[in-house]
Amino acid sequence: MSAGIDLENVSCDFGTFRAVDHANVSIKPGEFFSFLGPSGCGKTTILRMVSGFIEPTQGVIRIGGKDMRGQRPNQRPTALIFQNLALFPLMSIWENIAFGLEVRGVDKATRRAKAEELLRLVDLPGAADKMVSQLSGGQKQRVAIARALAVEPQVMLLDEPLSALDLKLRQHMRAELRAIQKRTGVTFIYITHDQGEALAMSDRVGVMSHGRIQQIADPRDIYNNPVNGFVASFVGENNVFEGDLGAVSDGMATLSTPHGQFRARINAGVSGKGVKLYVRPEHTIISAAAPPENGVHGTVHEVSFEGAFIAVHAVSDSGMKMVAELRNDGSQVVPAIGDQVWMGFDAQRAAILPDADTKR
Amino acid sequence: MHKLRQNLAHLYMAAFLIYLLIPLAVMAGAAFNDSRLPSIVPWKGTTGRWFVELAADERMWVAFRNTILVALAVAVLAVIVGTAAAILINSISGRMRSVIYGLMISTILIPGAVIGISTLLMWNKLGVPPGLHLSVLGQVSYIAAMVMLLVLARLQSFDAALEEAALDLGASHAQVMRRILLPHLYPAIGAGAAVAFFQSIENFNVTQFTRGGADTLTVYVFSKVRAGITPTINALAVIMIGITIVAAILYEVRRRRIERLMARGAEE
Amino acid sequence: MQDLIRRYGLGLTGLMCLIVAFWLLMLVIIPNITLFESSFRPYLPVTEIGGPRDTYSFDNYLKVFDGSIETTFLGIPITVPVHVMTFFLTIWYSVVVTVICFALAYPIAYYMAKIVNPRSLPTILLLLFVPLWVSEVLRAFAWWIILAFKGPLNSLLLFIGAIDKPVRWITDYDAVMIGLVYTYILFMLFPLYNAISSLDTNQIEAAEDLGAPWWKIHWRIVLPHAKPGVASGSVMVFMLSAGSLLVPSILGSTTSQWFTQTIQQWMNDALDWNTASAYAFLLLFLCTLFVSVVMWIFRVKLSDIAK
Numbered sequence: 029m030s031a032g033i034d035l036e037n038v039s040c041d042f043g044t045f046r047a048v049d050h051a052n053v054s055i056k057p058g059e060f061f062s063f064l065g066p067s068g069c070g071k072t073t074i075l076r077m078v079s080g081f082i083e084p085t086q087g088v089i090r091i092g093g094k095d096m097r098g099q100r101p102n103q104r105p106t107a108l109i110f111q112n113l114a115l116f117p118l119m120s121i122w123e124n125i126a127f128g129l130e131v132r133g134v135d136k137a138t139r140r141a142k143a144e145e146l147l148r149l150v151d152l153p154g155a156a157d158k159m160v161s162q163l164s165g166g167q168k169q170r171v172a173i174a175r176a177l178a179v180e181p182q183v184m185l186l187d188e189p190l191s192a193l194d195l196k197l198r199q200h201m202r203a204e205l206r207a208i209q210k211r212t213g214v215t216f217i218y219i220t221h222d223q224g225e226a227l228a229m230s231d232r233v234g235v236m237s238h239g240r241i242q243q244i245a246d247p248r249d250i251y252n253n254p255v256n257g258f259v260a261s262f263v264g265e266n267n268v269f270e271g272d273l274g275a276v277s278d279g280m281a282t283l284s285t286p287h288g289q290f291r292a293r294i295n296a297g298v299s300g301k302g303v304k305l306y307v308r309p310e311h312t313i314i315s316a317a318a319p320p321e322n323g324v325h326g327t328v329h330e331v332s333f334e335g336a337f338i339a340v341h342a343v344s345d346s347g348m349k350m351v352a353e354l355r356n357d358g359s360q361v362v363p364a365i366g367d368q369v370w371m372g373f374d375a376q377r378a379a380i381l382p383d384a385d386t387k388r
Numbered sequence: 389m390h391k392l393r394q395n396l397a398h399l400y401m402a403a404f405l406i407y408l409l410i411p412l413a414v415m416a417g418a419a420f421n422d423s424r425l426p427s428i429v430p431w432k433g434t435t436g437r438w439f440v441e442l443a444a445d446e447r448m449w450v451a452f453r454n455t456i457l458v459a460l461a462v463a464v465l466a467v468i469v470g471t472a473a474a475i476l477i478n479s480i481s482g483r484m485r486s487v488i489y490g491l492m493i494s495t496i497l498i499p500g501a502v503i504g505i506s507t508l509l510m511w512n513k514l515g516v517p518p519g520l521h522l523s524v525l526g527q528v529s530y531i532a533a534m535v536m537l538l539v540l541a542r543l544q545s546f547d548a549a550l551e552e553a554a555l556d557l558g559a560s561h562a563q564v565m566r567r568i569l570l571p572h573l574y575p576a577i578g579a580g581a582a583v584a585f586f587q588s589i590e591n592f593n594v595t596q597f598t599r600g601g602a603d604t605l606t607v608y609v610f611s612k613v614r615a616g617i618t619p620t621i622n623a624l625a626v627i628m629i630g631i632t633i634v635a636a637i638l639y640e641v642r643r644r645r646i647e648r649l650m651a652r653g654a655e656e
Numbered sequence: 657m658q659d660l661i662r663r664y665g666l667g668l669t670g671l672m673c674l675i676v677a678f679w680l681l682m683l684v685i686i687p688n689i690t691l692f693e694s695s696f697r698p699y700l701p702v703t704e705i706g707g708p709r710d711t712y713s714f715d716n717y718l719k720v721f722d723g724s725i726e727t728t729f730l731g732i733p734i735t736v737p738v739h740v741m742t743f744f745l746t747i748w749y750s751v752v753v754t755v756i757c758f759a760l761a762y763p764i765a766y767y768m769a770k771i772v773n774p775r776s777l778p779t780i781l782l783l784l785f786v787p788l789w790v791s792e793v794l795r796a797f798a799w800w801i802i803l804a805f806k807g808p809l810n811s812l813l814l815f816i817g818a819i820d821k822p823v824r825w826i827t828d829y830d831a832v833m834i835g836l837v838y839t840y841i842l843f844m845l846f847p848l849y850n851a852i853s854s855l856d857t858n859q860i861e862a863a864e865d866l867g868a869p870w871w872k873i874h875w876r877i878v879l880p881h882a883k884p885g886v887a888s889g890s891v892m893v894f895m896l897s898a899g900s901l902l903v904p905s906i907l908g909s910t911t912s913q914w915f916t917q918t919i920q921q922w923m924n925d926a927l928d929w930n931t932a933s934a935y936a937f938l939l940l941f942l943c944t945l946f947v948s949v950v951m952w953i954f955r956v957k958l959s960d961i962a963k
Contacts, residue, residue, distance in 0.1 A: 079556055080556075081552060081555075081662070100555070101552070101555045101556045102555050102556070102557075102558045102559060102560065103558075106556070107556060107557065108552070108553065108556045110549045110552070110553055111549075112547065112549060114547065114549035114550050114552070114553035115553075116550060116553075116554075116567075116568060118571045118572065127554065127557055127559070127567070128557035128558050128559075130567075131554075131557065131558050131559040131560065131563045131567075132558055175553075175557070176557075178557075179557055179558055393870075394771065397763070397767050397771050400763055400764070400767070401764060401767050401768075401772070401780070404760070404764050405780070405783050405784075407838075408783070408784065408786075408787045408838075409783065409786070409787065411787075411795065411798035411799055411802055411838065412786070412787060412790060412795075412798060414798060414801055414802055414808055415794065415797065415798040415801060418801055426801055427801055427804060427806070427807055427808065428801075428808050429806070429807065429808050429811040468675060469675055469676070469678075469679045472671075472672040472675040472676055473675075473676045473679065475660075475664075475672060476660065476672050476673065476676050479659050479660045479663065480657060480659075480660070488676075488680070491680060491684065491685075492680070495684055497891065497892075497895045497944075497947075498899075498940060499895065499898065499899025499916065499936075499939055499940060499943065500899055500901070501899060501901060501916050501919050501920070501936055501939070502688075502691070502899075502936045502937075502939060502940045503687075505691060505919070505923060505929070505932055505933060505936045506687035506688050506690060506691035506933075506936070507683070507687050508929075509687065509690045509691055509694050509929065509933065510682075510686055510687040510690040510691075513690060525682075525683055526683075528679070528683060529679070529683035529684055529687075532679055532683075548663070551663055560665070561663075561664050561665030561667070561668055562665075562667075562668065564663075564664070565664060565668060586789055589791065590791045590792055592792060592793060592901065592902050593899065593900075593901050593902075593916075596901065596920070597920075597923060597924075605791075606791055606792075606793045606902075609791070609793045609794065609797065610793050610902065610905070610906070613793070613796075613797050613800065613906055614905070614906070621794075621797065625790075625794045625797070625798075628790065628791065628794065629786070629790055629794075632786055632789045632790055633786060635789075636782055636785055636786055636789070637782075640778065640782050643778075644778075
């Protein structure tokens, strides 16, 4: 059982501060959808509006096609997993999991059985009678998920639930969460500021900034075809050139910058002076000879080994810092510090993008 | 030099404890002295007759029963009022909060005589005669603030996300209160009830002005002390100190057991 | 308020507001307004209440100035109304009690917070709590026994030869002060202890390391940090002392009179509730004023006190 969620022109004001500004999104039943953005971008507000703790100032929220206006949190088919998990410290594990059933008047034997079943689902059999304080961080995580699943929600809302875990465990739990989502088929709405998390787990991602949804797309698209400068720089690294726009044709444009003239794809709505061109470090090519176009000459001043790739930091003759990432597979010659190199990029791999969408 | 100062400090602490406890010991000792005047000098032989006389004192038993009833009523009312006030104060803010909070706190500082007289006057105007019921109301007016402070301190460590989690799981507001918030507050509510109970037993000023003709133990002891006394009062003091010490030890034992449990829980 | 309704629903919020309103209105505000109102009305037989003679006036307050006694102030003989005298002596001796309590309790508070081995702290606290839980009337009574003319204190002092004839302890305000200090010193100790124990010990060690003498460490580091505790303890002890009725009644001598005793005489002996109201209001008002002025001088707020 899962339901889709529709936000239609949803805004939320706190006094004069607009936390969410005209959010429009349609999340499909059974989808794993992430809202990604820096803190204060409004993603948590969206989650709290869907769960019913905050009423939108304007707009409509539908869950399973049903308008949620006036429905209190305990009447909505959603279950929220809190950032700090909010497990009840005075109850045992199984009482925590069965709490939602207890308040619905389910008898004790059924509750216990359901709790045991869910503990097996989240891979924690035998923990039923422990207390919350006896569990590790990852185990608490699973209990929180089991507790939310116990009420058989149509939508699960997760508010940065992995942020308290250490790196290793976080990566493990990503896969786990994804697996649980697939197994149960419940719609997941996931809130995070960690782009790695969002890209790895989600079917689709909504990137947010300043209360506005900047882009909704699948993770690949978000990374490869960001719609604006904010999305490009929040999701991944870039070398950025600023300059004045020249001729535009067939979705390609030229940009005159102090570092040279470049050609790249251009998105709609960009014009005039002081516009920016973005190119990913892994799409930045290092060569000894000058490339046919989009080349910048400079000096390597640092080479750092990152494991899977090697980051080459160089400063162009015109004084701009650039990074290129080379795959660590021996296919490319790694320059040494002090080497004179050409850095360039394929015009199809670079994009001239507008700034973030912040209009009111 | 440092060592000397350290030793002086230990000595002063010991002297202070002796200063606090000696009067109680003297009073307790006098209960067993076979002398008509309550004193430990001269010692006229050990006797238990003051306890027998105390037990035979009808008025004492009435006062005792009254004291317990008043204290129970005060504890129940003060816990309800104090807990509600703490929850209320905890979730409002700004100027409103400081005004109401200040008003609540100031009740602790109002002299008992003022509370007693003002309570008597108002209820008298409303046609309620003096009596122990007014003593209860008068005592609640400031003891509730003490309970409020205890509960408020405990509320600061409460994670409001727990309430939201429960609501989100479908609990009603009443269920959130009963299953989530109140269990968290129970230690403070328990402590508040104990404080209220003992404060009520101790109370003299408010009771003195509101009690009408009824006696409580404090009033009874007071009238006995003024009317020239026999050591039956000391016998009563021995019993009360005894109860206090037993209660204190029970509390301490319980506290240490909880501490051990917590320590063990943290290790796992 | 919005937050409260969201968290606990309309019903529970309403109930809680109702309970708190009952407390503050019916048990605090309206009784005090009644007290204030009654204090301006004359004491009349029941039949005349509401009659033509039942008018507002300051008569009850002016009774404070009835009947004078001769006394000396700083060596200058002056004539003071009895009740004014009583009031000032009550305030004065309450201040003295507060100062003594502070002087005695400060080293103990510091000892408990910074010197004692933390393992023995629970035992010390337990020992301190025992007298706190023993009824005030019994504590005053204990000193009545000890200070009696033929009591144990005189016996002990005679025995060790410190005095050669018994001393009359229960005279003037002496025994009252001894009793008040004993009864209320813990109300000074605990706020002080709380305040000092929140001081980072590193600060004291840093000051020591920088070569500060011990008195300077207390004066510049510990005391400023403990100021809210000092204020809290002092206000408690002062208000409790000035408002005490038991201790002055039990340990008072023929020449001592506490303002609360005067109020009680109007109330229970003269049965003049209106004058008693006026005096009670005076006690409340002037004590509050005194405390506020002192707090203002030391720049402490009421909110610091209730910690």
